Amino acid sequence: MALVTKMSDIERETIKIGKQQINHFSHRHPLEAAEVHDGDDKLGACAGCEHEIVGPAYVCTKGTCSFVLHDLCSDLPRHHRHRCHPGHPLSLLPSPPYSDCEFTCDACGESGHGFTYHCATCKFDLHVECAALPETVKRSDHHHDFVLMTNLDGGDLVCCGCDDDRVAKGGWMYCCLDCKLGLHLACAETC
Ligand SMILES: [Zn+2]
Numbered sequence: 001m002a003l004v005t006k007m008s009d010i011e012r013e014t015i016k017i018g019k020q021q022i023n024h025f026s027h028r029h030p031l032e033a034a035e036v037h038d039g040d041d042k043l044g045a046c047a048g049c050e051h052e053i054v055g056p057a058y059v060c061t062k063g064t065c066s067f068v069l070h071d072l073c074s075d076l077p078r079h080h081r082h083r084c085h086p087g088h089p090l091s092l093l094p095s096p097p098y099s100d101c102e103f104t105c106d107a108c109g110e111s112g113h114g115f116t117y118h119c120a121t122c123k124f125d126l127h128v129e130c131a132a133l134p135e136t137v138k139r140s141d142h143h144h145d146f147v148l149m150t151n152l153d154g155g156d157l158v159c160c161g162c163d164d165d166r167v168a169k170g171g172w173m174y175c176c177l178d179c180k181l182g183l184h185l186a187c188a189e190t191c
């Protein structure tokens with residue numbers, strides 16, 4: 001197959017697994033299943049979540065194109081209803097729908113340039129990984145679950161992960177409602 005020959009011409013470290021090709025809504029060229037190894041610097045970061053890729057992925061079949069997606073990021077649902085944005089369904093967009101090609105994630109407050117779960121009515125955006133945050137987390141030093149919620153009143157909750165009470169109003173955090181304890185998204189990851 002011509003496409004396969006082209007891939008090997010540019011000596012990617014990427015090892016193709018079979019000939020499994022997909023057409024993904026986010027990209028104009030067909031993508032091919034591959035295993036990406038460390039040091040494969042011809043490839044960009046994942047176009048979905050913007051993180052580096054090591055492991056199973058879909059790479060563009062065009063040798064001149066550095067487009068690549070994590071296996072998991074290639075298979076995200078196109079529509080998502082989130083408990084923290086109950087009014088409208090969110091649509092998965094291949095890039096931010098704004099003129100500066102950037103969005104600000106309404107969960108973590110960081111910017112994003114890859115895929116976004118977007119509500120056009122509210123101009124609401126989520127990183128794909130923030131959209132996939134678990135609804136509850138546990139801490140080994142606390143006997144209640146912490147529940148994911150929107151910080152509506154601008155934060156009189158102190159984070160029990162770092163003792164800093166600043167959570168942007170409207171941003172997301174985990175809370176133990178029984179004890180009125182907060183936990184930053186980032187602090188929940190490390191416990
Ligand atoms: Zn990804």
Ligand SMILES: [Zn+2]
Binds near residue numbers: 067
């Ligand atoms: Zn491409």
Ligand SMILES: [Zn+2]
Binds near residue numbers: 107
């Ligand atoms: Zn985010």
Ligand SMILES: [Zn+2]
Binds near residue numbers: 085088120122
């Ligand atoms: Zn909305």
Ligand SMILES: [Zn+2]
Binds near residue numbers: 159163183187
């Ligand atoms: Zn914290």
Ligand SMILES: [Zn+2]
Binds near residue numbers: 142143144178180181
């Ligand atoms: Zn508690």
